[in-house]
Amino acid sequence: MSRIERAVIEPVGSDLVALAQCHALDATIFPHTSLPPVFASDPLAPAIWIARVEAGGPVVGFVGTRAQQDVLEIVGLAVDPAHRRAGIGRALVRAAARSARARGLDRIALHVSTGNQAAIELYTREGFRKAELLPGFYASRRFPDEGNAYVMIREID
Numbered sequence: 001m002s003r004i005e006r007a008v009i010e011p012v013g014s015d016l017v018a019l020a021q022c023h024a025l026d027a028t029i030f031p032h033t034s035l036p037p038v039f040a041s042d043p044l045a046p047a048i049w050i051a052r053v054e055a056g057g058p059v060v061g062f063v064g065t066r067a068q069q070d071v072l073e074i075v076g077l078a079v080d081p082a083h084r085r086a087g088i089g090r091a092l093v094r095a096a097a098r099s100a101r102a103r104g105l106d107r108i109a110l111h112v113s114t115g116n117q118a119a120i121e122l123y124t125r126e127g128f129r130k131a132e133l134l135p136g137f138y139a140s141r142r143f144p145d146e147g148n149a150y151v152m153i154r155e156i157d
């Protein structure tokens with residue numbers, strides 16, 4: 001069994017407990033919570049996929065997205081530190097990519113801090129390229145590299 005097959009990846013749907021667990025991870029992991037734009041985009045059906053180590057277990061990771069025209073934007077991606085380097089982030093990105101393909105979207109895009117080597121490596125390995133450098137994109141002082149960010153893009157084939 002591959003490492004990815006061990007995680008259960010599913011849409012969060014209307015599972016309020018899972019949503020609360022996503023918010024808890026979001027608030028713990030990011031300097032500023034990442035999920036509000038997902039809910040602003042579609043409050044009743046937020047486009048979030050979650051990861052559990054086993055069916056029915058606690059949420060250990062999520063990817064939050066929103067669609068804008070022909071682009072699926074990854075707004076937030078996070079994995080519980082206790083479960084990193086087990087293929088869960090990769091599986092979540094692939095779930096988002098499958099959704100983009102199923103919806104006929106052209107590409108996936110995201111912003112990532114230039115100091116976030118783990119995420120940049122993950123996205124690069126998943127076929128994303130650095131499309132643009134945005135100096136000072138993250139205004140908060142809690143981001144590294146003076147808030148500089150890359151726009152990373154992956155075409156959907």
Ligand SMILES: CC(C)(COP(=O)(O)OP(=O)(O)OC[C@H]1O[C@@H](n2cnc3c(N)ncnc32)[C@H](O)[C@@H]1OP(=O)(O)O)[C@@H](O)C(=O)NCCC(=O)NCCS
Nearest residue numbers: 077078079084085086087088089090111112118119121122
């Ligand atoms: C980025 C993040 C989501 C990766 O999740 P993960 O489940 O640990 O990632 P995976 O195990 O699926 O890793 C897949 C590949 O990404 C790369 N990668 C992941 N973490 C890495 C790290 N710390 N250093 C270098 N490469 C890394 C590797 O190529 C890895 O493959 P390998 O383990 O076979 O070498 C996780 O570190 C995280 O939640 N970070 C904090 C939040 C964040 O930065 N989110 C992204 C915002 S844009």
